[in-house]
Amino acid sequence: MRLDDLIYHTGEWLRGTGPHSNIVMSSRIRLARNLAQKPFPNRATKKGSISILETVEEAVSGIDYFKKSTTFKIHEMDNIDKQFLIERHLMSHEHSMNTEGKALIVSDEEILSVMVNEEDHMRIQVMQSGLNLNETWKIINSIDDALSKRLDFAYSPRWGYLTACPTNTGTAMRGSVMLHLPALVMTKQINKVLSAIAKLSFASRGFYGEGTQAQGNFYQISNQVSLGHSEEEILQNINGLLKQVIEQEIQARQALMVQNKPMLEDKIFRSLGVLKSAYIISSQETVELLSMVRMGIDLDVLKDLDRRVVNELFITIQPAHLQKIEGKKLSASARDTKRASLIREKLGGV
Amino acid sequence: MQCDICGKKKATVHLTEIVDEQMSEMHLCEECARTKSVQMEQQFGLSDLLAGLADFGKQVKDKEQTTLACANCKLDYEEFKKMGRLGCSECYTEFESHLANLLKKIHGSNRHLGKAPGSIPVAHKKEIETINDIKHEMQESIAREDFEKAAELRDKIRGMEQEDKS
């Protein structure tokens, strides 16, 4: 697989099906793993990092899950390609900097990816569509088991998996779920919900990564604590919390439908109308309108649209994606034009 | 040093911020620090954790001035405090007593209850953990020069290990 092969199809996790997929975009679990005694990436020499990468590559080559995977060496990539992988949620922004010895291993359908030599030697990630943490855990757990037969992981019985940052020590697991909560935002209940989440020591942040305001009404919720509970327990806690958030979003949507159906329908159809007819559009405006359209599909107000098409647009309207599709560097204003034409094409506009 | 946010006033507040699993240092003036902490509280509810980390920094400084360093990767403890990153798996052994406090502050616990590499059955794993706990308690007793307690714990461990073999 070449990087350019990714342009024309998006990850399996965007397919828009699975439990609660009207509200939950995707479930993701990340495990951090290090090799015993080898310096962590922040203290490794260039030679050391390269040797870690070789060890990891050899270990994964014998494992079924990695059969159809590709390794991308980050230092060989240009900025647009790196940004492209970040936009697909396959790697972090940090992984695109100080790239010597860093690599990204990506499986066929982008279900599985491994950042090698990011903050830890390995950051293994599995993503699934909908609320599917249990299934996601099953997959990543067996991948981890297979890897642990081939690699000597840094582990202590007392503290579990040892990571570069003590905030990850223990299970070294981060489970996160991407939620679409437009009705809680529209009914101004979102801050109440987010502060309840924070009190329970879960983190929430936006769809487009660190530091961004939640855009398109997407919120990613993940566990903060990684030590003192088993993996299953942590995931159960996230599930329990999510069920409540989902329930609140459902209620808010129903309330909007009952109390102010014409307003809601107007908003949804106008959003679709603008997306279908705009010739210049910013990414900010796009995600706001797409969010309304997505809710329109969920509420059966829009009947002929596929959720997957809308999900994919959230990814493909980003700068690096537009430039990869166009096959060349585009200025900000050229991107706004390209974005509008891509959206019209996908939504069947004028 | 000037404030990282406004760049104008003198930085008097130094804090460690954790965003998307990244820990970073910030140097702020009092006014920006106040705004920042309100923001963070709303967004992440991390203020307790941050207070814990700052506190941990102070505590260590008072107690210990000698440099403690990892024999394997040469990271010294002062540097860890600055960067918030450990250097290798052996750092966890070298800095054990400090990390026990820090981990407890971050996670509310410092006992791993999750999976282990390979295929150690869970029941057996729990037992190993218990033994390790007692071993650790024994070492602490020795450090306190409470040899009576240490001997008692040693016998307990022997008993458990024997039981394990039979």
Ligand SMILES: [Zn+2]
């Ligand atoms: Zn300032």
Ligand SMILES: [Zn+2]
């Ligand atoms: Zn070390």
